[in-house]
Amino acid sequence: xxxxxxSRKQMxxxxxxxxxxxxxxxxxxxxxLKELNCIFAFSDIIQNPDLPISEIAEGLVExxxxxxxxxxxxxxxxxxxxxxxxxxxxxxxPWKQAAEITDxxxxxxxxxxxxxxxxxxxxxVPEEQALLDDLAKxxxxxxxxxxxxxxxxxxxxxxxxxxxxxxYGMAVTxxxxxxxxxxxxxxxxxxxxxxxxxxxxxxxxxxxPEYREEEKRxxxxxxxxxxxxxxxEKEFIRKAGDRIPVIIKVWLRRDLNRQPVGMYIIxxxxxxxxxxxxxxxxxxxxxxxxxxHLEEVNIALRVLLKHRExxxxxxxxxxxxxxxxxxxxxxxxxxxxxxxTRDAAYxxxxxxxxxxxxxxxxxxxxxxxxxLSSREIQVAHLVKEGKTTKEISELLGVSTKTIDxxxxxxxxxxxxxxxxxxxxxxxxxxx
Numbered sequence: 001x002x003x004x005x006x007s008r009k010q011m012x013x014x015x016x017x018x019x020x021x022x023x024x025x026x027x028x029x030x031x032x033l034k035e036l037n038c039i040f041a042f043s044d045i046i047q048n049p050d051l052p053i054s055e056i057a058e059g060l061v062e063x064x065x066x067x068x069x070x071x072x073x074x075x076x077x078x079x080x081x082x083x084x085x086x087x088x089x090x091x092x093x094p095w096k097q098a099a100e101i102t103d104x105x106x107x108x109x110x111x112x113x114x115x116x117x118x119x120x121x122x123x124x125v126p127e128e129q130a131l132l133d134d135l136a137k138x139x140x141x142x143x144x145x146x147x148x149x150x151x152x153x154x155x156x157x158x159x160x161x162x163x164x165x166x167x168y169g170m171a172v173t174x175x176x177x178x179x180x181x182x183x184x185x186x187x188x189x190x191x192x193x194x195x196x197x198x199x200x201x202x203x204x205x206x207x208x209p210e211y212r213e214e215e216k217r218x219x220x221x222x223x224x225x226x227x228x229x230x231x232x233e234k235e236f237i238r239k240a241g242d243r244i245p246v247i248i249k250v251w252l253r254r255d256l257n258r259q260p261v262g263m264y265i266i267x268x269x270x271x272x273x274x275x276x277x278x279x280x281x282x283x284x285x286x287x288x289x290x291x292x293h294l295e296e297v298n299i300a301l302r303v304l305l306k307h308r309e310x311x312x313x314x315x316x317x318x319x320x321x322x323x324x325x326x327x328x329x330x331x332x333x334x335x336x337x338x339x340x341t342r343d344a345a346y347x348x349x350x351x352x353x354x355x356x357x358x359x360x361x362x363x364x365x366x367x368x369x370x371x372l373s374s375r376e377i378q379v380a381h382l383v384k385e386g387k388t389t390k391e392i393s394e395l396l397g398v399s400t401k402t403i404d405x406x407x408x409x410x411x412x413x414x415x416x417x418x419x420x421x422x423x424x425x426x427x428x429x430x431x
Contacts, residue, residue, distance in 0.1 A: 035127065037067070038067030039135070041066075042059070042060055042135060045060065046138075053143055053146050054083065056142060056146075057080055057085045060111075060135065060139060061078045061085045062087065064076035064087075064113065067131055068113065068128055073115055073117030073123075074114070074116070075090040075116055076114075077111075078101075080101065081108060092114055095115035095119065095123055096115075097124050098111065098112045099111050099132045101136050102136075102140050103147070104144070163183050164184065168268050169183065169186035169188075169265075170185065171267075172264055173262045173265065174262040176202060179195070179198045180199070189267060190238050207236070211235065215232075228249065228252065230249070232248065233270065234247075245269075245270040245274050247267070248267040249265075250263050250264070250266075251265075252264075319357075328354075329394070331350065334347055376406055376410050376413070379407065379410065381427075382395065383423055386424060
């Protein structure tokens with residue numbers, strides 16, 4: 001009987017223990033369910049991509065108390081940079097839990113939970129702090145993502161504005177060459193009014209046949225190597241069927257896995273440049289023709305000037321020869337005759353003036369015979385004219401021996417001494 005009573009008491013204790021464990025499990029499940037509900041509710045909030053950070057923060061603050069053991073005695077505050085979000089019943093108390101919100105290890109905010117009820121001991125459990133830390137991390141990731149999306153939208157807006165307002169024609173195609181998008185400049189270049197109208201065409205439709213094979217080879221080779229092509233000239237076929245000269249550059253489009261998905265095209269109208277080049281080419285031809293004509297004129301002028309110099313030289317020589325041959329002999333004879341004082345003076349004046357007239361000619365001729373004296377030059381010219389020694393002596397009023405000395409000096413200075421060369425012939429070749 002005693003053993004039966006002990007077994008019954010032990011069974012009662014075990015049943016009581018099982019009841020307590022079951023109650024703890026139920027309580028733990030309830031707490032866990034609250035935590036999960038809190039996390040799921042926050043996940044639902046952040047699913048909306050258009051929701052701003054401020055509304056996400058407000059939603060998180062409102063649902064936080066419902067994840068704690070005593071939601072009726074719990075309030076929350078979320079501080080984010082210069083903004084603060086808090087529950088309607090917010091009150092700061094000594095009983096507090098907190099977790100930092102960080103973005104790449106930089107603190108950007110704080111989440112705080114306060115217990116507003118009456119208690120003599122810590123009302124929070126470790127699981128609640130773990131939940132708070134998890135939500136703070138999630139909030140940090142949300143903020144980081146939102147900032148990245150905002151930056152991306154700003155960049156996309158900037159690039160879209162550049163795309164739309166660029167003076168260069170820009171277009172996007174898929175791998176088959178069909179147009180996906182283009183800007184107004186590209187439409188104007190081809191004479192189309194809308195992108196939808198162009199989207200029914202592919203790149204080959206606006207490329208003349210004679211360009212296609214070479215262009216494909218160039219694009220494939222260069223884009224495979226460096227991801228883009230160098231700028232090159234070609235023509236586009238406009239909507240009206242006419243052609244327009246352009247210079248284009250092509251980039252390869254890739255997806256997130258770096259796989260080719262199409263092309264980016266930038267094109268610039270070369271019509272004005274072609275007109276300018278043609279005008280410049282015509283101008284260069286005109287300048288070349290004028291230059292050739294001027295060169296011909298210069299050649300003709302040089303020939304004329306040369307003839308003029310030769311004629312001038314011949315004229316100077318003729319003047320000197322005529323004076324020496326036709327005038328000076330008579331002056332010498334007059335000087336030997338009987339004249340009065342006045343006539344002698346007149347004769348002297350005539351001789352002086354004649355010498356003044358022919359002296360510039362003699363000075364220029366003396367350049368050819370820089371080694372000869374003025375008297376030797378006179379004798380050389382008379383020898384060239386075929387005068388004998390006696391005739392020269394009579395013309396110059398000196399003795400024949402003096403003329404012989406002059407003739408010897410001339411041969412020596414001209415390098416004819418001891419050579420069987422006729423001085424008259426030699427002088428004729430020089431003058």
